[in-house]
Amino acid sequence: xxxxxxxxxxxxxxxxxxxxxxxxxxxxxxxxxxxxxxxxxxxxxxxxxxxxxxxxxxxxxxxxxxxxxxxxxxxxxxxxxxxxxxxxxxxxxxxxxxxxxxxxxxxxxxxxxxxxxxxxxxxxxxxxxxxxxxxxxxxxxxxxxxxxxxxxxxxxxxxxxxxxxxxxxxxxxxxxxxxxxxxxxxxxxxxxxxxxxxxxxxxxxxxxxxxxxxxxxxxxxxxxxxxxxxxxxxxxxxxxxxxxxxxxxxxxxxxxxxxxxxxxxxxxxxxxxxxxxxxxxxxxxxxxxxxxxxxxxxxxxxxxxxxxxxxxxxxxxxxxxxxxxxxxxxxxxxxxxxxxxxxxxxxxxxxxxxxxxxxxxxxxxxxxxxxxxxxxxxxxxxxxxxxxxxxxxxxxxxxxxxxxxxxxxxxxxxxxx
Numbered sequence: 001x002x003x004x005x006x007x008x009x010x011x012x013x014x015x016x017x018x019x020x021x022x023x024x025x026x027x028x029x030x031x032x033x034x035x036x037x038x039x040x041x042x043x044x045x046x047x048x049x050x051x052x053x054x055x056x057x058x059x060x061x062x063x064x065x066x067x068x069x070x071x072x073x074x075x076x077x078x079x080x081x082x083x084x085x086x087x088x089x090x091x092x093x094x095x096x097x098x099x100x101x102x103x104x105x106x107x108x109x110x111x112x113x114x115x116x117x118x119x120x121x122x123x124x125x126x127x128x129x130x131x132x133x134x135x136x137x138x139x140x141x142x143x144x145x146x147x148x149x150x151x152x153x154x155x156x157x158x159x160x161x162x163x164x165x166x167x168x169x170x171x172x173x174x175x176x177x178x179x180x181x182x183x184x185x186x187x188x189x190x191x192x193x194x195x196x197x198x199x200x201x202x203x204x205x206x207x208x209x210x211x212x213x214x215x216x217x218x219x220x221x222x223x224x225x226x227x228x229x230x231x232x233x234x235x236x237x238x239x240x241x242x243x244x245x246x247x248x249x250x251x252x253x254x255x256x257x258x259x260x261x262x263x264x265x266x267x268x269x270x271x272x273x274x275x276x277x278x279x280x281x282x283x284x285x286x287x288x289x290x291x292x293x294x295x296x297x298x299x300x301x302x303x304x305x306x307x308x309x310x311x312x313x314x315x316x317x318x319x320x321x322x323x324x325x326x327x328x329x330x331x332x333x334x335x336x337x338x339x340x341x342x343x344x345x346x347x348x349x350x351x352x353x354x355x356x357x358x359x360x361x362x363x364x365x366x367x368x369x370x371x372x373x374x375x376x377x378x379x380x381x382x383x384x385x386x387x388x389x390x391x392x393x394x395x396x397x398x399x400x401x402x403x404x405x406x407x408x409x410x411x412x413x414x415x416x417x
Contacts, residue, residue, distance in 0.1 A: 001095040007345035032390035033117070035321040038067040042082065043096040044075035046211060052337040053329075059388075060328050066321060086110050091313040093322040098141065099131035099307045100199060104379040111230075112312040114138045116282035116325035116393040119330075128346040131374035134308040142148050145344045146267030146374035147305040148203060149361070150174075150291045154247035156181055156262035160204045167263075167291035171208065171237065176264070178241045181262040186243045192223040192253050193392070195244040198385035201392045203304035204265065204313035206375050211295055211302045217384065224376070224384060226391060226415040233396045244396040257282060265293070271343035290361050292368065305372040307346075380413070 011102075043050075050072075057068050071092065073081055079101055084093040088314070096416075103109050114121060121129055121138055132140035143238035160180045168174040178190025194200035205226070209216045214230025217223070225231065230315055244262070248254030253270065255261035257277055271290070274282050282288055293303045312328070335345045336353040344350060344365065351357035351379040376384060392408040396399035400408065 006369075012244060018314065020396045026383065033320075035064045035066050035118075035324040036371065037318050038068045038069065039094060039318055039322050039325055040071065040092040041094040041096075041325070042073060042078065042092040044078050045072055051223065053332070056334055056337075060325060064324075066325065067083070071299075073244070077261075086313075089315065091315060093313060093316040093318055094287075094326060095311055095313070096308055097311060098199070099142070099309055099374060100385065102132050102139055102309060103134050103377055103381060105311070106139050107379040108136070110314055111139040112314045112316060112319050114141065115312075115320055115323040118320050119327040123347050125346040125348060125350070125369060127369065127372060128307070131307060131377055132311075134377065137338075139327060139401060140311040142307040142309050143184055143330065143338075143345050144269075144308040144404060145305070145346045146307065147303045147365055147372045148207070148265050148267060148293050149271055149303075149364050149368070150294060151256060151266055151288060153256070153259060153262045153263050153288050155287045156259060164289070167289060167293070168294055169296045170297045171211070172297050175237065175241060178263065182243075184318040188239065188247070188260050189243050189262065190245065191265075192242045192246065192255055192262040193238060193253050193396070194265070195242075195246075195393055195396060196381070196389060198389040199306060200265075201389035202375055202381075202385040203306065204238065204355060205231075205234050205392070206304045206373055206390050207293065207302045210373065211299045215376070224410070226409045227386075227403070228406075231406050234401045235391060235405055238392055239395040239402070242396070256288075268344055268361050268365050270343035271359070272340070272356075284360075290362050301371040302366075302373050303368040305368075305369045305374055305376070384413055 012280070034192045049156060057070065060066065061068055073317050078097065082097065084104070085324055086108070090120065102111070117140065121141070124141065128142045128145055129138055129140075132138060150167060152167045157164040161357070162177060162180060168177050170323055171293060176190055181190030182188065193204065206349065209230045212230040212233060214228055216226070216231070246255055248258065248260070250257070252261060252264050253266075253273065253382055271284060274288070293301070295301050301383040312319055316322050330345055332348060332353065335347055335350055339350065339354045340360070351362055356362060375381065378384070387409045390412070391405040392410070394405045395402055
C-alpha cells in the first residue's frame with residue numbers, strides 16, 4: 001500500500017535487526033503441544049514504531065521460553081526480501097505481508113496452512129480470513145484490517161456552501177460535491193484519488209465497477225477486463241475528479257490534512273494518524289468527519305478492503321510454535337493496544353477492546369463488514385493492481401482515453417493471468 005496507508009507515516013527507514021536470523025541454529029518442532037525452540041519473524045516497520053509489539057514479544061519469550069528473533073524491514077522492501085528468502089530456501093518462520101501477496105505464495109506451495117491446534121479460526125469475524133485463504137485452504141490470519149470509508153473536511157464543505165453534516169452518500173453526489181469544492185486552478189479539489197498506488201487503484205475500480213453490476217475479474221481469475229460498459233464508466237468517472245498533479249510528502253493524507261483535498265477514501269487508521277499530525281489543527285467532528293463508502297444510486301454497497309496477515313513458511317521446522325506465537329500476538333492485549341492506533345485485528349468482540357472501538361469510525365467499519373470486498377484472490381493480484389494503477393493514471397493525466405487505457409489493461413492482465 002502507499003501514502004494513505006502507513007507507508008508515509010511509519011517512516012520505516014533503515015533496516016533494524018533486533019537479533020540475528022537465519023538457520024544457523026537448530027529449531028525443533030513441538031511434539032507435545034508445547035511451544036519451544038526458536039522462531040524468526042519478519043515484519044515491516046521498526047523498533048521505534050512498535051513499542052507495544054516489542055513488549056508483547058518479550059512477554060511471550062519470558063512466559064514460554066521461546067527464542068523469538070525479529071527482523072524489521074521497510075515496507076517497500078519486505079516482499080522482495082521475502083521472495084529472495086523463499087528462492088534461497090531460507091525463509092523466516094513467521095512473516096507479516098499484505099493479503100494480495102498470499103495467493104502467489106500459496107500457489108508456489110511456500111506457505112503452511114493454519115495450524116488450528118495452535119490457533120482457532122473461529123475467533124475471527126466472519127469473512128475476514130477470506131483474503132488469506134487460497135483454494136479453500138486458510139494460510140493466514142488478518143491483522144491491520146481496513147474496509148474503506150469516506151473522510152471529508154467539514155470546514156471545506158462550509159466554505160463551499162455545502163451542509164457539513166451531510167456528506168455524499170452516492171458516487172453521483174460525490175462528483176457533484178467535488179465539482180463545487182474544486183477551484184478553477186484545481187489547486188484545491190474535492191475528492192482526491194490515491195494516484196500511483198496499485199492496491200488503491202484496484203480497490204477503487206472494484207467499488208466503481210462492481211457497484212454498477214460489473215465484474216472486474218471473472219470467477220476464478222480466469223479473465224479480467226476493463227473494456228466493459230462498467231469499466232469504461234469507472235475510468236471516465238475517476239478522470240473527472242481530483243488532480244493527479246497535486247503533491248505532498250505524505251501523499252493524499254497530506255493533501256487532506258492541509259485542506260487541499262476536501263475528501264479522500266481511506267481506512268480506519270487515518271483518524272489516529274491525523275491526530276498524531278496535529279489534533280489542534282484538524283479535530284474529528286469539527287474540521288473533518290467520516291462517512292460510509294459511497295454507492296452508486298440504487299446500486300448495492302461495495303466496500304473495498306485490504307488486510308495485512310500473519311503467515312508461516314511451509315519449510316519452517318517449527319510450525320506449531322510459529323502459529324502459537326501468532327495466536328499470542330493476536331490476543332486481547334494486542335487487539336486493545338492496536339485499536340488505539342486505528343489498527344484492527346478483527347477477532348470477535350474487537351469493538352469492546354477499548355474506547356476507540358466505540359468511535360464513529362469503528363462503527364462504520366463494523367457496519368461495513370457484510371459488504372467488504374477484497375478483490376480477486378488470485379496469484380496475479382499484484383500484476384492486476386499494477387495494471388489498474390496504470391490505467392487510472394493514464395486517463396487522469398490525459399495520456400489515454402478510457403477505451404485505450406482499458407485495452408492496455410486487458411492486454412497486460414491477459415498475459416499475467
